[in-house]
Amino acid sequence: GEDAAGGDGLLSEEFVEEMRLQLDAISADYAKMLDGFLNLLPLQTHVDLKFLLFRLDFSEFYSAQHIGPSTHHHNGGAPSSHY
Numbered sequence: 094g095e096d097a098a099g100g101d102g103l104l105s106e107e108f109v110e111e112m113r114l115q116l117d118a119i120s121a122d123y124a125k126m127l128d129g130f131l132n133l134l135p136l137q138t139h140v141d142l143k144f145l146l147f148r149l150d151f152s153e154f155y156s157a158q159h160i161g162p163s164t165h166h167h168n169g170g171a172p173s174s175h176y
Contacts (some may be wrong), residue, residue, distance in 0.1 A: 124160060131161030
């Protein structure tokens with residue numbers, strides 16, 4: 094039987110390109126939502142939510158990707174307008 098990749102068991106270039114475009118779109122949406130979420134955390138009044146930002150970015154992975162509040166960056170980023 095024919096499979097979703099084109100029937101011969103090999104992934105067609107068109108299939109791979111379509112999947113790449115879909116994954117790129119999902120990745121961009123995720124990064125945008127995560128950035129919004131991380132930017133909201135410092136504005137929260139509950140101490141556990143403020144600490145969550147530190148816990149989520151303990152290894153500074155997100156700040157290295159320029160995701161989250163810019164004042165959280167340790168590379169001299171401009172202060173965020175949220176403060």
